[in-house]
Amino acid sequence: xxxxxxxxxxxxxxxxxxxxxxxxxxxxxxxxxxxxxxxxxxxxxxxxxxxxxxxxxxxxxxxxxxxxxxxxxxxxxxxxxxxxxxxxxxxxxxxxxxxxxxxxxxxxxxxxxxxxxxxxxxxxxxxxxxxxxxxxxxxxxxxxxxxxxxxxxxxxxxxxxxxxxxxxxx
Numbered sequence: 001x002x003x004x005x006x007x008x009x010x011x012x013x014x015x016x017x018x019x020x021x022x023x024x025x026x027x028x029x030x031x032x033x034x035x036x037x038x039x040x041x042x043x044x045x046x047x048x049x050x051x052x053x054x055x056x057x058x059x060x061x062x063x064x065x066x067x068x069x070x071x072x073x074x075x076x077x078x079x080x081x082x083x084x085x086x087x088x089x090x091x092x093x094x095x096x097x098x099x100x101x102x103x104x105x106x107x108x109x110x111x112x113x114x115x116x117x118x119x120x121x122x123x124x125x126x127x128x129x130x131x132x133x134x135x136x137x138x139x140x141x142x143x144x145x146x147x148x149x150x151x152x153x154x155x156x157x158x159x160x161x162x163x164x165x166x167x168x169x170x
Contacts, residue, residue, distance in 0.1 A: 023080055029069065031065075032063050033069070035063075037103075037107060038047050041106075043060050043063060043064060044100065044103045044125070047060040047061060047096060047129070048099070048129045049129075051095070051096055051132070052088060064099050064102070068098065072112075073101050073102070073112075074168075076119060077094075079164040080097070080148075083142060092129065092133075093129060093145065094126075096126040097122040097123060098122065100123070101119065101122030102127025104118045115166075126146065127149050129149050131149065
């Protein structure tokens with residue numbers, strides 16, 4: 001089990017550290033956390049549409065990371081083995097899993113304990129982002145995302161989540 005939450009909690013402050021002062025960083029974080037659900041969803045969709053764009057990397061990702069800072073959910077790296085080693089695309093897809101899960105939880109707060117539901121939503125969002133990248137750059141393939149794409153097209157992505165739920169086995 002390799003939960004991604006700890007890495008997320010460590011990375012958010014470093015991304016926000018680029019702000020000129022602690023006061024500015026606090027204001028930026030407070031503003032990001034105050035965004036309404038529809039705005040956050042639209043920003044997440046903008047990242048999903050073009051996860052490799054400079055705007056996604058430099059504007060949308062830090063904003064969404066600040067918005068979801070402290071939201072308790074698990075991103076399971078066992079579901080996407082090796083993706084963190086796939087350069088900028090791998091990193092952007094990992095962030096999209098975070099954003100997709102976070103948006104799902106904001107839209108469905110009653111599902112906060114339903115790991116299967118929010119993990120599936122996060123993976124679906126990342127698969128859509130992957131498809132968008134392939135439309136522009138068909139050579140940018142990541143094998144595990146090719147598999148996830150096929151599972152999603154067959155409406156079987158939830159089976160992958162069940163098989164890799166990051167729960168400790170007894």
